[in-house]
Amino acid sequence: MRYAMAVDSKKCVGCSDCVVACQTENNVPIGYARDWVREINHGIYPELHTELRSERCNHCDNAPCVRSCPTGASHYAEGGIVKVAEEKCIGCSACIISCPYDARYIHPKGYVDKCTFCDHRVKDGEDPACVAVCPTKCLYFGDLDDPNSEMSTLLRVRKYKTLIPEAGTDPQLYILV
């Protein structure tokens, strides 16, 4: 099992539904977010290019946050999902600093919090909340170990990139371009 997510930047309109759906699904307190939307613009009027995409934890195969955690609170869970065990976290922030994607934040309760790929939903066969809500259906979630999954197919037929691949983290958030 290797869970992964893909974002189709050709379809994403940056509406931020993924952000608010994650907040209400996961009781993320107001003022914090586990995912976010980025807009990148290139060019000079009227020769312009805009890329919009929803970003979150890349659930890296080689996750620096897991390595830097002094207590083992940050760990790999089923399907390669990178998670934080609240009761082991001392709030030292090393994992926050280790993440080139800035995907982690300190929950007001003190522990470090992040995207879980909504593993509580995935267990029930549902998509993560951001994927399930996305009005443009630009988010995809699935198992890369299954060659027949939609995810595997997408990565076969579509052009994609990963974020900051040169950081060597082996990220599992794929940006379809």
Added chain:
Amino acid sequence: MVKSRRDFIKISALSSAGLFVGNQVVKATSSVAGSEKQDSDYKLPSELKRTPTYCEVCFWKCAGWVHKDEDGQIKKITGNNLDLNSNGRFCPRGTGGVGMYYDEDRLKYPLIRTEERGKQTFRRASWDEAFKYIADKMAKIKEEHGAEATALFTHGSGGKHFTKLMKGFGSANVAAPSYAQCRGPREVAFIATYGQGINSPENTDIRDTRCMVLIGSHIGENMHNGHVQEMSDAIDKNATIITVDPRFSTAASKSKYWLPIKPATDIALLLAWIHVIINEELYDKKYIEQHAYGFDQLKAHVQSMTPEWAYGITTIKPDVIRETVREMAKAAPATIVHPGRHVTWYGDDTQRLRAVAILNALLGSWGRRGGFYMPDKVSVPHAKLPPFPKPEFTWRDAMDGKYQLADLALANGMCDATIPTSGMNRSIKGWIVNGTNLIETLPDRKKTLAAIQNLDLMVVVDTMPMEITGWADVVLPECTYLERYDSIRDSQHREPTIALRMPAAKPKYESRSAWWMAKNLSRYMGLEQYFPFDTLEEELDHELKQMGTSLAEMQQVGVKKWKRAYDDIYFKDGEAVEFFTNTGKIELYSTAFAEAGFDPMPTYTAHPEPPQGYYRLIYGRAPMHTFTRTANNPNLTDLMSENSVWVNPKVAREWDLKNGQEVYLQNQDNVVSSFPIKVRVTERIRWDSVYMVHGFGHANKKLSRAYGRGASDAEMITNVMVDPIMGGTGMRGNFVTFRFTKGEEA
């Protein structure tokens, strides 16, 4: 034998008859709402962990589910998979709708003004007191000026209930700013062309389109849920998108062609497109021959309107004009020249939308797959009520015979009719304002305030303290849509569908539903006969049972779909279609306009351009907000807490503006924004314009998250270009410049 709905509608003489007839009179039950009965409105089936609703954060009204946690607290809202408006996916505002319920700044109690109007000094009142106050004032207005001297402004579901109250009282003055400040010109243009409006949700068949043209319409930033979803489907299917916009909108960034047009010149582009499509014979000949009226006149009309002519006006190169219209023709009839929604721009908007309608006709897209489908809807069998008294005059009497072609009331017209100098012998003296923040919604704020100062009574019904509530005499706190039943949603779509809204929680504080308010006011005003049911549940159950379902069933399913009664979503090949126009044809040449003394075919007129140092103010939407009403929603301010003013880098250099710097805006009439706004230096806006998202810059201090965040575009809109055909208020003729301090000139 009735073969299609068109025949059926013809038979029933254009009445509002639909699928369900057989309305039966329901006798008013013995007593008016008793105290016990009033509360039953909010009885909840406690065993339900999720309750159905349809969203009230915008007009799209998606149907979904409200989910509660173990303690019965509202946790999240998701879409209902059966719902055609949302397909089970709510937009950010709908998902963030929970914030409306939890917003601690909500209106909590009925309030009665204690000092002069607008000073925002109120005292807490009981419901009984508030109702009595309103009923007394209304009675006095009726005695002195006639019941006709009252008006209702409404936007949203609660309006239906107050409308009944107003009509029963004897006034026909019911207006929604969504008409003359928004989509009115579009409706009039399409009725003139096809005998049928666009309505909501728009009948654009985006899902199956091969080519979609967006003119200033920013789908994706306007979060019209179903349309955003379908545009995404179209992108998946490689449809061509052509966007005409001086701003590199999100939609433009998804487009094969982006035409960075000089603002206010769209009609020239449309006419040039029509010129090419006719002269290159790219139009759907069979369709035009069979269905259209006035093709020859149109052909003659556009002969001089070449792409070269349009280039000089629009700055769009002739070959691009030709290439794009050829793309449209290639994909036709699965081509949509999207009519947009907020179209009140330059005062000739009905004519611009006529050009859009005509272009669609030439492409043969009306009534065709991938173009415009023929929507269907359920008509809910309402209980028959005693006849409403016939008003002796309405707002129209203040219009000097203008705007006869407006098919709905003009909110700004209502405002005019409230100012006594308007040449009307009896001006409007009482307003009920439900769920619309007129101060921010109507252009020309000075006039709105002048009208308000002339009132004997202004009642504001809202969930949040807004600018308009500050001017009220009585404020009635409405509960949010998550805490109430409402009328059945019966909006049009590909298939007839209904949706139920029921409360997921008890109303917080002392807030109550609009139905409950209207019902109780009817007692105080002696209009009980128009509210024959004790509770809204009874009324809904009564209606639903006639439709073959019930309240109990709807509480379980939320949405119910019917099969279309007729297989007429698209025109059949060669089918003789009768259009509800004077000629029974698609009118390329509008006989109705000609009759009323307007141009029967659209022409281009130049509009004023910004003076030196000023920039055209273009405003729009952000996907996480609905106008001003969500600006304080904790979940949505979390996504976007203020607007910024988009400035082209060239302009920024000229003014030495830095990203994030705060400036005040000043318009051509020397109105300065109340609050500063942050500059966003971006290539995405033309150098002759600035852009900002509508709905920010709130001046009501009671909005703790929204007060003073960003600036209000509405405040800058003092120049209104009124559409002579239907009275729409063109708002894009305002020019702003920058000021670095509020006090002095920049």
Added chain:
Amino acid sequence: MNEDLIVSGRMNPLIDPHLGVWEWQIPSYLFLGGLAAGILFFAGLFAVWNKEEQYPTAVRKAPILVPFILVLGLLFLFLDLKHKLYFWRLYTTIKLESPMSWGAWTLMAITPLSIVWAGLHIREFFPNWDWKFQWVKDGVNWLNKYKKEMAWAMMTLALILGVYTGILFSAFNARPLWNTSILGPLFLISGLSTGAASIVLLSKVKAERHMFARIDLGLIAVELFLIIHMFMGFNAGTQTKINAADLFMGGDFTAAFWVLVVGMGLVIPAILEILEMRDKKVPYAAAPVLVLIGGLILRFILAHAGQMSHWVMN
């Protein structure tokens, strides 16, 4: 013109517009750790060399401060934790990949050792100190027999601690400014330098002062070499590294770094030390105080600049 912006979400001021989760606690902790490492290293070194009598401050006196320095450092580390009640979790695992973990364990080892060492030399500060209990006295006598071994252990642990203060930063690949192998040696040398400086400050013996001034001078030279080497490395690297170096070459930290750290904290003290060695009249405390302040500022600047440096998002 290009734009890269976060449209929504992640509005956390600790993360955006740039990372700022480590404030004053961690750089202070690293400074104190380096200082303690420096003092203990020299104490161990001169004890092993049997130079205890010539350099009493280095071997006996200065180390007495170390337990306090380390405890203060640990207190700062504790203050930085956001989930404080779970502090003990640090000592339920050994994670060698995590500098934070082996730092915690190194401190766990070196702190008791420094306390014991301090205990052995307590009479330097309190000549009339009496251990009161016979068993304690026995213990002290027994430990005195193993002073050499302790000195070796102290030196080794001090080197680990000193390097750790740099590696805590340099292990973060995500922060290009920190992600250089020079940072470990640099922080070690800087720690030794602050250790030497504090011995100069505390020492009443002129020869000892001169010895450590000389040592410090050497360390400063190495430090300058490492700093120059570090920036050469950055500028020979990828755009990401060049961007990181730019923070000090025209960027936000240029003045603070070159004036305060390099100028005031290294070059001026070096000049003062040379002058003093040539018997010119200079207040002897000036150079070591500047070195200590420079060492502290170096860690503050690197802590904050490092958090501002990031990969270029594609």
